Amino acid sequence: MASLLTKTAAQVARRTLLPLSSRLYSSESPVYSRVDPVKGKVADDKVDMPDTLGHAVGTERFELLAKAAGNEDPFELNIKKRAKGTRGEPTIIPSMYHYRLVGCICEEDAVSINWMYLYKGEPRRCNCGYWFKLVDLEVPDYGQ
Ligand SMILES: [Zn+2]
Incomplete structure (x- = not known):
């Protein structure tokens, strides 16, 4: 039954x-x-x-x-190569939130990571001279 x-x-x-x-x-x-x-x-x-x-x-x-769907890094957690890193062309960091903790490996053979908080609308310069900028992460709808 x-x-x-x-x-x-x-x-x-x-x-x-x-x-x-x-x-x-x-x-x-x-x-x-x-x-x-x-x-x-x-x-x-x-x-x-x-x-x-x-x-x-x-x-x-x-x-x-x-x-x-083929997106192996949906949360943008993989290591990114720095872009040109100037104030006009900063390294773009996508985020779902209004801030994000970012680590910069300042030199190729560095043994430590320089951590800093990035906030939206406030590009930030690392101690090594490279600029970073936080942008909105575009989240596609996978039908979840
Ligand atoms: Zn750095």
Whole structure:
């Protein structure tokens, strides 16, 4: 009896969710053509349990969807090479917040990192002379 109720509930859920998923796939966004945003979240006859993406929520789901779309660094945490570093052409640091902690390896063979806080709208110069500027991180919608 319980399995019959579960099957019926799954069939009803599938019928109600199907139009939503077909709408997402038909979107013109290029991200939707690469990523299945409802993968693991829709009941399926072929799958007994959701996979990792199906269990993930919040920032973990955002990160998994971003990686599926080809963005290996969705939070901009990888090391960046300094740009020209002048006041007119500073090294651009993207951030989701109004400030960010940034470390500058001032010389190639330096054994320490010079840490400093960068604030939006306030380009800052490291002690070595390189300029850094904080800008808004553009967060694409992966359908999370
Ligand atoms: Zn420096």
